[in-house]
Amino acid sequence: MATSSLGSDIFAILSLLIISVLVLLLLRHYLPLRSTPGYLLVPVFLALALPCSIILLVPIDLASTENADSEGPKRGIWLPERAVFVAWRITYWLTFVxxxxxxxxxxxxxDSGFRDPKDRMVHSLRSNARYQLIVLGTSIAGLVYFILQNGFHGESIKGLVMALAYAWGLILAIGLMGHGLVAMPRRLFKNASLSERLRRVQSQAPKTKEKLDEALEELENLENTALQMKSRKSGTSLDTQDWIDELVETSSMPDSRPGANAAVRSTNQSIPAVITERYLADLTRKLKRARHKKARFADEWTHLCQQAQDIQTVMDSATSRKLEFGRERPGARNMKILSPTLRFYLHFYATPYLRIALSVFFAAASILVVWSEVVSSFSSKLSIIGLTVVHHPYSDHGQVPFLGQLVAAAWLLYMDACALYAISDVKVWGNRALVKRQTYAESACWYSLQVAKLTVPLSFNFITMMPASVYKETSFYHFLGKLVNLTPLGSGFSTYFPCFILVPALATLFNLYGKTKKIIGFGVLEDDSIDNPSGFGTGGWREGRALIERENQSRGEGSGVGLSPRGASLDLERGTGSAGTSTPARRSQQAPLLPGAANNDPRVREANRQFNSITNQEEPEDDSARHFYQDFTERVKNTFDTVDRPEWMQNLGSGLTMPTWMKNDDRDNDGGSALKRWFGGRAEDGRVRL
Structure with a gap:
């Protein structure tokens, strides 16, 4: 008598509910659910929930094969064959569409800038038509090959569509997973050292701050353009006037500031004489992208400053052995339930050692995945993944018990996680990024699309690492595998292409990407240490440390501004103003960062002193602290320096020659006479070198 699958049905339903709740929490973290329209929220939810359910469906399918006996506890969570097949059809075709x-x-x-839904849909169809035409052209060439191999019938067209989608997804998945298998354990190992992690965060600060400044300037120019169009809307239609007013209302820049139109004419490209809907749609699209870019780098800069401050706090607590992050730290991360001493041991000792242990564990898992991918193409008996999932205690066909299902779900989850981590690590996707509570709608669609695109090929590639007697009996193979292997070309591609995972894995392991950039010229940079001994502007960790300290000090002073706009990090901190780039509203925000403006606090003066020491600036002196003899000696020195000496005094000593041992050697880095070199020389700008 066949056993009942009631327990497995209940487990599967509860698992689907848990997955749905977790996906909703993930969406709530990156998107405001209340303000997100339903036509966007539903597809993104399905694109994330369906791949997550595949991670649950694959182990169930492995335990529900026909060869699995119905005896005792050797079968784990299983479902009837018809139910599994229908689940695969629904999941696959929904994911495909x-x-x-x-x-x-x-x-x-x-992403369209049009206001009318019909115009936005037409723009979307027109933008996707080029890509679809390329896919159609490739499909026609493949269709000819399928017809020559199997004849003309409906199964050939269906197999062509599924095989091409699988091939493209597998190419992308193998490349990304190979990178992530190496990059993720390496990142965990590097983050184990607090000092190295702090140095790495500080090295990222100048580049992140520069990108934020560029995003602020780009958004300011676009908003200036919208303000100028407001004065030229009189000759346009009512819809166009409403459109321009809407752009101005959503702008964060006041339109009544003096000199706005002059700034627009000098910084923005000319506005056409006739303002058309296409021009307004393009401007609206650029504005939306610029706001997303600003939100992205503002979030990155805030997170980077907070991270550097937290790491420095943990390192400073080594003497007192008590760790307090302060009230400004986010409430969820304060961990108030722990005492300061226990919190110190957790962050200073436990967390680094845990990162090292996880990096070693994940590195071993990555080696086993690469080994299984390469070996399973020739002999599935040597696949480590197959040996850990499929057990042979009851029959010759192999069994997948509940423990084997847990191991299978863990392997598949790790493979998907490495591929998705590579998407965030390899930043070649343009302006797309996930921002907490402010993710751009187009970025949310793109990231969910990648999750849906990668999961199905990785899942089928995962079951092919099992013994043939097991995976060829699954419903997934009967649904997708037979169509992929319909031709010799498709069968060979599915079998041997996973071996190419060695290429991205070795390239990431030995940093071949960076070496290639240096060879072709992108990574060859001139050494600016001679012309710029301070290292300012080269993106060094010292400059990053100064930028982070000044940002954190400005927040601690209660200025109410979490970000210092363009000019505060480069021009104003060097002591020179940036004309034409800062508005009066921004100057009021930058005032607390200027030397001598509101820096009476010792911590602010210390941060300014460190920044000035890096950039080789002189310390700002207070006139009230100067003594009378300092002014007197400066006047005397200026008098002697500016006086015109007589001609006989100018030529005095020109006929005398110095001994060789007193001459200045240009090859000496320190310069000066031999007597100076004996005592360490003399530094530039009149400073004594100790």
Missing amino acids: LTWFILPLMGEYC
Whole structure:
């Protein structure tokens, strides 16, 4: 008598509910659920929930094969064959439609600058038509090959569509997973050292701050353009006037500031004489992208400053062995339930050692995954993944018990996590990024599309690392595998292409990407240490440390501004103003950062002193602290320096020659006479070198 699957049905339903709740929490973290429209929220939710359910469906399918006996506890969570097959059909085709049609259309629809929904949809269809035409051209060439191999019938067209989608997804998945298998354990190992982690964060600060300044300037120029169009809307239609007013209302820049139009004419490109809907749509699209870019780098800069401050706090607590992050730290991370001493041991000792242990564990898992990918193409008996998932205690066909299902879900989850980590680590995707509570709609569609695109090929690639007697009996193989292997070309691609995972893995391991950039010229930079001994502007960790300290000090002074806009990090901190780039509203925000403005606090003066020591600036002196003899000696020195000496005094000593041992050697880095070199020389700017 066949056993009942009631317990497995309950487990599967509860698992789906838990997955749905977790996906909703993830969406709530990156998107405001209340203000996000339903036509965007539903596709993104399905694009994340369906791949997560595949991680649950694959182990269930492995335990629900026909070869699995119905005896005792050797079967784990299983479902009837018909139920599994229907689940695969629904999951696969929903994922396919979302990946290739719905999400690309929704992304362009949300990114469009038009106001009317019909115009936005037309723009989305027109933008996706080029890509679809390329896919159609490739499909026609593949269709000819399928017809020559199997004849013309409906199964050939269906197999062509599924095989091409699988091939493209597998190429992308293998490349990303190979990078992530090396990059993720390496990042954990590097973050174990607090000092190295702090140095790395400080090295990222100048580049992040520069990108934030560029984003602020770009948004300011676009908003200036919108302000100038407001004065020229009289000759346009009512819809165009409402459109321009809407752009100005959403702008964060006041339109009544003096000199606004002059700044627009000098910083922005000319506005056409006739303002058309296409021009307004393009400007609206640029404004939305600029606001997303500003929110992205503002979030990165805030997180980077907070991270550097937290790491420095942990390192400073080594003497007192008590760790207090302060009230300004986010409430969820304060961990008030722990005492300061226990918190110190957790962050100073436990967390670094835990990162090292996880990095070693994940590195071993990565080695086993690469080994299984390469070996399973020739002999599945040597696949470590297959040996840990499939057990042979009851029959010759192999069994997948509940423990084997847990191991299978863990392997598949790790493979997907490495591929998704590579997406965030390899930043070649343009302006797309995930921002907490402020993710751009087009970025949300794109990231969910990648999750849906990668999961199905990785899942099928995962079951092929099992013995053939097991995976060829699964419903997934009967649904997708037979169509992929319909031709010899498709069968060979599915079998041997995973071996190429060695290419991205070795390239990441030995940093071949960086070496290639240096060889072709992108990474060759001139050494500016001679012309710029301070290192300012070269993106060094010292400059990053000064920028972070000044940012944290400005927040601690209660200025109410979390970010210092363009000019505070480069021009104003050097002591020179940036004309034409800062508005009066911004100057009021930058005032606490200027030397002598509101820096009476010792901590602010210390941060300014460290920044000035890096940039080789003189310390700002207070006139009230200067003594009378300092002014007197300066006047005397200036008098002697500016006096014109007689001609006989100018030529005095020109006929005398110095001995060789007293001459200045240009090859000496310190310069000066031999007597100076004996005592360490003399530094520039009149400073004594100790």
